[in-house]
Amino acid sequence: MQPLNQLDPSKAAAISTVLCDIDDTVTTEGMLTARAYQALEDLGAAGVRVIPITGRPAGWCDHIARMWPVFAVVGENGAFYMRYDRHLNKMFQHFWAPADVRRTNRQKLDELADKILQAVPGCALASDQPYRIADLAVDFCEDVSPLNEKAIDQIVDLFVQAGAQAKVSSIHVNGWFGNYDKLTMTETLFERELPAMLPSLQQNVLFIGDSANDAPMFGHFALSVGVANVNSQIHRIQTPPRFVCQGHSGDGFVEMARYLLNARGWVRQAE
Secondary structure (H helix, E strand, O other), rough: OOHHHHHHHHHOOOOEEEEEOOOOOEOOOOOOOOHHHHHHHHHHHHEOOOOOOOOOHHHHHHHHHHHOOOOOOEEEEOOOEEEOOOOOOEEEEEOOOOOHHHHHHHHHHHHHHHHHHHHHHHOOOOOOOOOOOOEEEEEEOOOOOOOOOHHHHHHHHHHHOOOEEEEOOOOEEEEOOOOOOOOHHHHHHHHOOOHHHHHHHHHHEEEEEOOHHHHHHHHOOEEEEEEEEHHHHHOOOOOOOOOOOOHHHHHHHHHHHHHHEEEEEEEOOOO
């Protein structure tokens, strides 16, 4: 990984879309700071659309799509995307699986949840689980005492043994039934909502993240960036990001945003 300041300024200036993880990438220790939110607004004001690509639940994503300065949001590690049209005052949603398949998978995940909770002492269902549609989130450090690597691997193994996908974020192990991930739904979003951008994705799109569930995005996009805390997850990431920030979490996101904005010569207008 190269320091972010090694990213060619001409390439930085050409970026028109930033894809970003949320937890420990935009947020810091679970908080969305004023500086990070300002960076989201500044990118939008400079003509750079922002699309969060997150493991967070549908309930959160409805809020994010409506109330954050973003173009759309991909949620639950690729189970769906949501885009709120501010001119029509209408939410557009697209799910990877039809409703009947989602219902069947929900029942299977609920049964698997009981098995995981019994097998791995100290883990818990994520506090946002009631707002999830397509996945099961097992908390290993957000609202519980941090579990060790062996316990995290055991949770992953239980998902895999049940035939589910499993990805480790900075706070949860997320599991689901279905052959999708953050990248597949991101590609679907562009195909359905931004088809004109498809030929230029590698030149005009940057992804920034921090953890193992971001690995498909790091591996796909030539302009991929990790906030500094990606180093703690690097053993779980087959293809690391090309560039890395000095700042951790939200500070790293702000660092990235300022680098892009400076490359564009954009300056926030005084109020």
